[in-house]
Amino acid sequence: MSEFWPVRDALAYLAGSWRVARTVRDLASGAEGEFSGTTDFGRLDGGGLLHEESGTFRWQGVARPAERTLRFLPGPAPGTADVRFADGRPFHDLDLSTGRHVTDHPCSADLYRGEFSVLDAGRWRTVWRVGGPAKDLVLVTDYTRITG
Structure with missing residues (x-):
């Protein structure tokens, strides 16, 4: 049994609502934070x-609202997507056809390396991993499908 769950259609798999739990660790300072909230993947015209x-981000004891918006556009094959920022700038590619994907996003002097793992139909x-002259971070996010 594989530890990854292959996805035939990435957009169909992601559609709907998910509970989100994210940890953020600054490897240089040892500081830790967490985000909890929801992610909704709704249809785009x-x-x-x-x-x-949207949710709450806690960093060094301070809680504040946090949100972000991305666009997941159809990729070249059903298991793939082209992920863009809300303003249309490219973010990264995504290929869930094997259940696991590694991608990079250069941002100024920093490099974001992302690993996506599909665990099953609902997780x-x-x-x-973010590295650069001013950043040394690890962000781990778990998504659980909200049903009902």
Whole structure:
């Protein structure tokens, strides 16, 4: 039995609502934070999904609201997607056809390396490692499908 769950259609798999739990660790300072909330993948006119995440981010004892919006557009094959920021700039590619994908996103002097793992029909995880002159972070996010 494989530890990853292959996905035939990435956009169909992601569609819907997910509970989100994220840990953020600053490897240089040892500081830790967490985000908890939800992500909704709703249909976009013309195809694709609008990813809307909202919740609470706690960093060094301070809680504040946090949100982000991404666009997941159809990729070249059903198991893939083209992920973009809300303003349309490219973010990263995504290929869930084997249940696991590694991608990079250069951002100024920093490099974001993301690993996506599909665990089953209702759970997936991302691990982003961020390195650069001013950043040394690991962000681990677990998604659990909200049913009913």
